[in-house]
Amino acid sequence: MLKQKGKRAGVLGIFRTPETLLEAVREARELGYRGLDAVTPYPVHGLPEALGLKVSWMPRVTKTFFFVGAGLGFYFEYWTMAVTWPINVAGKPYFSIPAFMPVTFESGILITGVLTFLALFAADRLRPGPGFKALDPRLTNDRFALLIPTGFEGPKPAIRLLRELGALEVHEIES
Amino acid sequence: MSLEHPATTIERHPMALVEEPPLYRADLTLSQVTRDIVAPLDRRPNGWWWLAFLISVTLLGVGAITVVWQLRAGLGILGLTWPTMWGTYITNFVFWIGIGHAGTLISAILFLFRQRWRTAINRAAEAMTIFAVICAGLFPLLHIGRTLLAYWLIPYPNFRHLWVNFRSPLIWDVFAVSTYATISLLFWYQGMIPDLATVRDHKQGRIAKKIYGIFAMNWRGTARDWNHYESAYGMLAAIATPLVLSVHSNVSMDFAVATAPGWHSTIFPPYFVAGAIFSGFAMVVTLMAIVRKVYNLEDYVTLDHMELMCKIILVTSLMVSYAYATEMFSAWYSTDLYERNRFYGVHFGLTHTFFTGPYAYAAWIMLACNCFIPQLFWFRRLRRSLPMMFLISLGVNLGMWFERYTIVVSSQARQFLPSSFGYFRPTRFDYAVLAGSFGLFFTLFLLFVRFVPVIAVAEVKAVLRQPVGEPAVTLEERHA
Numbered sequence: 141m142l143k144q145k146g147k148r149a150g151v152l153g154i155f156r157t158p159e160t161l162l163e164a165v166r167e168a169r170e171l172g173y174r175g176l177d178a179v180t181p182y183p184v185h186g187l188p189e190a191l192g193l194k195v196s197w198m199p200r201v202t203k204t205f206f207f208v209g210a211g212l213g214f215y216f217e218y219w220t221m222a223v224t225w226p227i228n229v230a231g232k233p234y235f236s237i238p239a240f241m242p243v244t245f246e247s248g249i250l251i252t253g254v255l256t257f258l259a260l261f262a263a264d265r266l267r268p269g270p271g272f273k274a275l276d277p278r279l280t281n282d283r284f285a286l287l288i289p290t291g292f293e294g295p296k297p298a299i300r301l302l303r304e305l306g307a308l309e310v311h312e313i314e315s
Numbered sequence: 316m317s318l319e320h321p322a323t324t325i326e327r328h329p330m331a332l333v334e335e336p337p338l339y340r341a342d343l344t345l346s347q348v349t350r351d352i353v354a355p356l357d358r359r360p361n362g363w364w365w366l367a368f369l370i371s372v373t374l375l376g377v378g379a380i381t382v383v384w385q386l387r388a389g390l391g392i393l394g395l396t397w398p399t400m401w402g403t404y405i406t407n408f409v410f411w412i413g414i415g416h417a418g419t420l421i422s423a424i425l426f427l428f429r430q431r432w433r434t435a436i437n438r439a440a441e442a443m444t445i446f447a448v449i450c451a452g453l454f455p456l457l458h459i460g461r462t463l464l465a466y467w468l469i470p471y472p473n474f475r476h477l478w479v480n481f482r483s484p485l486i487w488d489v490f491a492v493s494t495y496a497t498i499s500l501l502f503w504y505q506g507m508i509p510d511l512a513t514v515r516d517h518k519q520g521r522i523a524k525k526i527y528g529i530f531a532m533n534w535r536g537t538a539r540d541w542n543h544y545e546s547a548y549g550m551l552a553a554i555a556t557p558l559v560l561s562v563h564s565n566v567s568m569d570f571a572v573a574t575a576p577g578w579h580s581t582i583f584p585p586y587f588v589a590g591a592i593f594s595g596f597a598m599v600v601t602l603m604a605i606v607r608k609v610y611n612l613e614d615y616v617t618l619d620h621m622e623l624m625c626k627i628i629l630v631t632s633l634m635v636s637y638a639y640a641t642e643m644f645s646a647w648y649s650t651d652l653y654e655r656n657r658f659y660g661v662h663f664g665l666t667h668t669f670f671t672g673p674y675a676y677a678a679w680i681m682l683a684c685n686c687f688i689p690q691l692f693w694f695r696r697l698r699r700s701l702p703m704m705f706l707i708s709l710g711v712n713l714g715m716w717f718e719r720y721t722i723v724v725s726s727q728a729r730q731f732l733p734s735s736f737g738y739f740r741p742t743r744f745d746y747a748v749l750a751g752s753f754g755l756f757f758t759l760f761l762l763f764v765r766f767v768p769v770i771a772v773a774e775v776k777a778v779l780r781q782p783v784g785e786p787a788v789t790l791e792e793r794h795a
Contacts, residue, residue: 177537177538177539178537178538179535179536179537179538180536180538180541181345181509181513181536181773181776182509182541182773182774182776182777183541183542183544183545183773183777184538184541184777185777187538187541188538188541188542191538193538193539193542195546196542196543196545196546196547198543198546198547198550199546199549199550202547202550202553202554206554216470217481220470220478220479220481221478221480221481221482224476224478225476225477225478227480229480229482229483232482236482239481239482240481240482242484242487242490242491242561242565242568243481243486243487243490245557245561246487246490246491246494246558246561247490247494249494249498249554249557249558249561250490250493250494250497250498252550252554253494253497253498253501253502253551253554253555254497254501256547256550256551256554257501257505257547257551259547260505260543260544260547261532263543263547264534264539264540264543264544265533266508266532266533266534267532267533268528268529268530268532268533269528269529269531269532269533269534270525270526270528270529271525271528272515272528272531272533274515274516274535275535277516277517278516279516279536280509280512280513280515280516280517280534280536281345281346281349281513281516281517282344282345282346282349287537
């Protein structure tokens, strides 16, 4: 796992193309390596499956947020219009469900959007990073990397493996 | 340089019915994309940028001074008089909100439909959305007259125990527009995080690295990060899609729920949404025609992309033309005296029809610019000619402003009784504030092209080797 301030060390192999990276990920997994991660400049098709990542939980929480948000919005309209201080406006019913729909919908969307955005920040551990140190600045440009965490056996086997898989460069990192 | 895509790198999708041209030039490499799009941020802006910036800031200044003047003197300095109490401010509000819609359509709806050509224009179009919504949001706040009391529009607990009236479309609008502004901003920013990280890692200067680092939010680009990122992006697109349709529907209900002839019409929500997309795409074409030239981005915003936008303008032009026709037809067919009077002016012995009365100039500009001139896009040559599309898109913007003007103003001027007929004449203050809003819009847009990558770098890289029409694999297929 690639943590910003983790204690785990690892070996980083840099590849030129997404295809070679994918190939390397598959072979490393076949050899039994786990906890692999990859760093890519754009989302590479098929990489999450190759790494064995689960489907993101984002859609599930988003759906929940929407129903909670819309429910809160609707309840708030009901409470203000029909319960706490009902005011007769042009003879319309206090509890006018059709007229409450637009704001119900908008509050659902507003709450969903904001919370999904914050959930992403939590999931990807995003926060302002003025002092960010890149593993390698090319990884947001045109290079792809595979990160193999080192266990008790030390970095040597991983370095050898990455070389065999066709990595252009191999670095040891203390991530 | 060859425009041919090497046949070996593309496998045609079995569902693709027609041979699609490649999205981008075949020999573009990843680092070339980074260089081309990020490089303008390193250079000092050229003379054209400064000239445009100077003009925009001047207009903004004129607008700001006028606004201060209006806040001191009151709304009376505008052309607002009984019976037309909604004048150019409301026109401008509807106009700017409409401009914004194309950005969300490109970023969210085209994303859900897997239209990959959107990658070339989505960043700029989303920026346009946000700036247009900022311009739009100012107008109702100014229009309420006592701008310092604008917070009364928000339901907040107060000692009088009063709440806003949630049955009123005006309050729906407050919620719709503020939600729209918030979601557009978040969506835009989320899409920008990986690119800001690219700029951060590309920049050499210590301070620039720090500043871009703050906004890049420690983005690393690991597969786990991308996994959540793409999912969240899809979710935001999924909620932005119904949102954008709801916003202009709500705006239209400000009118349609009222009983004034010419406003009280059920066709308004779809009619407004189509018009919004129409005018918004025209603005995107206007802006991109300039940006691609000035920033040498012809390889990214290709003529093919511009042509696709022209096609959308053509389709939406037909939609709004149909809506105009329906409006005219139902005014006649309903036999409603007041509706007929609004459009045909034949009652009460008047001859003020929609096309010959006092607002005839606006009606004709609207018809010419929105219905007739865009039909030129039926010709492929004109669809692919930059000067033509630039001129036509400017015309569409003009036409759409006048469409809103006829809706907002001329309907109020022809209400139920001849005693409440009137005429609205904008004053120079009206024009100055309109000019100021354009100044604000272009100032923000110029700052955007100066400091932020105008094209979504990561998204372009992801589709670099794919033809236009290839549908992406859906989440379900991926995890089947």
